[in-house]
Amino acid sequence: MLLRHRTTLQHLLVANPIIMASKHFLPTLKPSFNNKFDKINVFCNIPINSNVKKIGSLSIKPSSGSGSDSLSFSTHASIPRPVSDVYLEKPDDQLVDSPNLKLLKLKLEEIGIACGSCKPGQTYGLLCPMCKGGDSGEKKLSLFIAEDGNEAAWSCFRAKCGWKGITRGAADAKSSYKMMSKVTRVKKVKGLIERDLNLEPLCPDLVEYFSERMISEETLRRNSVMQRRYGNQIVIAFTYRRKGDLISCKYRDLAKKFWQESDTEKILYGLDDIEGASDVIIVEGEMDKLAMEEAGFRNCVSVPDGAPPCVSAKGVPSQEEDVKYQYLWNCKEYLEKASRIILATDGDEPGKALAEELARRLGRERCWRVTWPTKNEEENFKDANEVLMFMGPAVLREVIESAELYPIKGLFNFRDYFGEIDAYYHQKFLAELGVSTGWKAMDDLYNVVPGELTIVTGVPNSGKSEWIDALLVNLNESVGWKFALCSMENRVREHARKLLEKRMKKPFFDVRYGKSVERMTVEDLEVGKKWLSDTFHLIRCENDCLPSINWVLNLAKAAVLRHGVNGLVIDPYNELDHQRPPNQTETEYVSQMLTSIKRFAQHHSCHVWFVAHPKQLQQWTGKPPNLYDISGSAHFINKCDNGIVVHRNRDPEEGAMDQVQICVRKVRNKVSGTIGDAILRYDRVTGQYMDVK
Numbered sequence: 001m002l003l004r005h006r007t008t009l010q011h012l013l014v015a016n017p018i019i020m021a022s023k024h025f026l027p028t029l030k031p032s033f034n035n036k037f038d039k040i041n042v043f044c045n046i047p048i049n050s051n052v053k054k055i056g057s058l059s060i061k062p063s064s065g066s067g068s069d070s071l072s073f074s075t076h077a078s079i080p081r082p083v084s085d086v087y088l089e090k091p092d093d094q095l096v097d098s099p100n101l102k103l104l105k106l107k108l109e110e111i112g113i114a115c116g117s118c119k120p121g122q123t124y125g126l127l128c129p130m131c132k133g134g135d136s137g138e139k140k141l142s143l144f145i146a147e148d149g150n151e152a153a154w155s156c157f158r159a160k161c162g163w164k165g166i167t168r169g170a171a172d173a174k175s176s177y178k179m180m181s182k183v184t185r186v187k188k189v190k191g192l193i194e195r196d197l198n199l200e201p202l203c204p205d206l207v208e209y210f211s212e213r214m215i216s217e218e219t220l221r222r223n224s225v226m227q228r229r230y231g232n233q234i235v236i237a238f239t240y241r242r243k244g245d246l247i248s249c250k251y252r253d254l255a256k257k258f259w260q261e262s263d264t265e266k267i268l269y270g271l272d273d274i275e276g277a278s279d280v281i282i283v284e285g286e287m288d289k290l291a292m293e294e295a296g297f298r299n300c301v302s303v304p305d306g307a308p309p310c311v312s313a314k315g316v317p318s319q320e321e322d323v324k325y326q327y328l329w330n331c332k333e334y335l336e337k338a339s340r341i342i343l344a345t346d347g348d349e350p351g352k353a354l355a356e357e358l359a360r361r362l363g364r365e366r367c368w369r370v371t372w373p374t375k376n377e378e379e380n381f382k383d384a385n386e387v388l389m390f391m392g393p394a395v396l397r398e399v400i401e402s403a404e405l406y407p408i409k410g411l412f413n414f415r416d417y418f419g420e421i422d423a424y425y426h427q428k429f430l431a432e433l434g435v436s437t438g439w440k441a442m443d444d445l446y447n448v449v450p451g452e453l454t455i456v457t458g459v460p461n462s463g464k465s466e467w468i469d470a471l472l473v474n475l476n477e478s479v480g481w482k483f484a485l486c487s488m489e490n491r492v493r494e495h496a497r498k499l500l501e502k503r504m505k506k507p508f509f510d511v512r513y514g515k516s517v518e519r520m521t522v523e524d525l526e527v528g529k530k531w532l533s534d535t536f537h538l539i540r541c542e543n544d545c546l547p548s549i550n551w552v553l554n555l556a557k558a559a560v561l562r563h564g565v566n567g568l569v570i571d572p573y574n575e576l577d578h579q580r581p582p583n584q585t586e587t588e589y590v591s592q593m594l595t596s597i598k599r600f601a602q603h604h605s606c607h608v609w610f611v612a613h614p615k616q617l618q619q620w621t622g623k624p625p626n627l628y629d630i631s632g633s634a635h636f637i638n639k640c641d642n643g644i645v646v647h648r649n650r651d652p653e654e655g656a657m658d659q660v661q662i663c664v665r666k667v668r669n670k671v672s673g674t675i676g677d678a679i680l681r682y683d684r685v686t687g688q689y690m691d692v693k
């Protein structure tokens, strides 16, 4: 006797539509089917012998008793439960009392399946012992007991669980079960039979619907767009094909709800159109694929599952784990031949996330992206079909033709910087040309550029610190710059005195060096103190240990962000903590340290003056030292933007004793200066440096 309404598990899964919304991956929407008989035709008429001999042939289907509203079951909830003719002819007790059935039930109970009053030959919706039906406790475990009561098969239809298995009542038989979701996430079917899907040519109303979206009948025909009836409702059927064979089918009703044949292989829509193509366009939906054809591009495919809400924070998983993008792997051979892939996904955030996920997998270097034209002052058109509808095929063509290279992190073109280059040309960043030091003698040689590193050296007592202080005072007076000071050799009050003398142009005291000039008044001191606190921020290690360069840079960063400082002085290098790993040479250490300083300077547009002493000069002739004489490493001169040697005359016979030589020995940026010497005069009373008249 034949069971007319029995289905195999496979057929059941094929017939269970997985419903999808247009935008994100697989949300659980429910289509509005209402004719049960129509649906039965989808998966019935498969004669199966009622005498189930092999475990493998045991059949199962979701039960109407599940009473659930979830996607797998809802579609068929209204279908009359398939009931065996054999079973109907037999009185209940003949089956219930069989010893094998008792044994079988015992085994099921042991596994956790509460099958108490279940009868052979029927399918039941029970609570899955594995997932407990999720948060809502849905009864999604479908259990089927064979007519002879010897065998049972079950499957949990919750997508997150998928537990399934089979067992027999015989005493020696072992149960076999597995978590479907962990073992095989994508169940492949051998192929859909078009006839079984009851697809029909599009009716005039649907053709009209497409024509309103500027999709012609010719394009619909070429892409085999069909329709399918669900009772009195007709839905669009997008057929997914490979080499002409039907692989999957996606449905769309007029309310824009999507669902598709489940357990079909995931492939790109329009796959045959990109066979052998070197240029491939990828869009986010079937309508966009059809729209591209209207604009003259057949070499276009659509992703089957829409876009993710955002880019995954994790890296690209392995092929097996990459469930959401399985369609790319399944179409690998079609895509790997393409040298140019234009990602024409939607312009919204999920669309951009999809483009990024595709680019990550396909290789950014061969990806391009499009910019959808503006719709009005606030928004852009969102996809190909919208552009086709409102702007026409020529504009859509133009959008594709003007696609730009997909950005690769770290790889740029000058084009990306045109705004900045224009501003530089029009001198919008005045300081970029360098701020004058305040000494005419130096204007052609050295100007201070934000974000650069200046190394200052000179023999002990040459006046390096004095000259830098004087420079800071000048820069503050001329352009209002503020500074972070990490001056380890200076006591705070002494440093304050030196700065105040330069600023107030008066000596702090009226002793020895300042006897000849009136000292600054208490009022001057008050004004000066305010200026000090407005202009300088001190980086100081308050305990006895030496500060490390990273410690200094972190505080300098805080000073930039909190107080907007424009310059940092680190004076001197040898007062920093220079502990380095045992496997690192001093040269490597200095190189790394200077890289950190430069990165800080550039990132924060903060000029850094770094004071470094020369190594002990064996036979010093009184001449200025060389930048290569800096103790530690030649990297000081190699890595700095500017190198300055401060030198003063100590021989009365050689010239005036108050003369100071500022030797500019390196200038990387010709816009800000050049190599050469400037002579300044040092006023010992006020600590000021002045041009020589």
Ligand SMILES: Nc1ncnc2c1ncn2[C@@H]1O[C@H](COP(=O)(O)OP(=O)(O)OP(=O)(O)O)[C@@H](O)[C@H]1O
Residues within 6 Å of the ligand: 458, 459, 460, 461, 462, 463, 464, 465, 466, 467, 489, 613, 648, 649, 657, 658, 659, 660, 682, 684
């Ligand atoms: N041209 C000059 N004539 C006379 N005295 C000067 C001159 N330049 C600097 N000085 C004095 O030399 C002393 C040391 O100056 P400063 O601390 O700036 O030198 P330095 O090069 O930074 O020294 P060090 O290498 O020891 O740190 C100060 O007292 C300063 O007043």
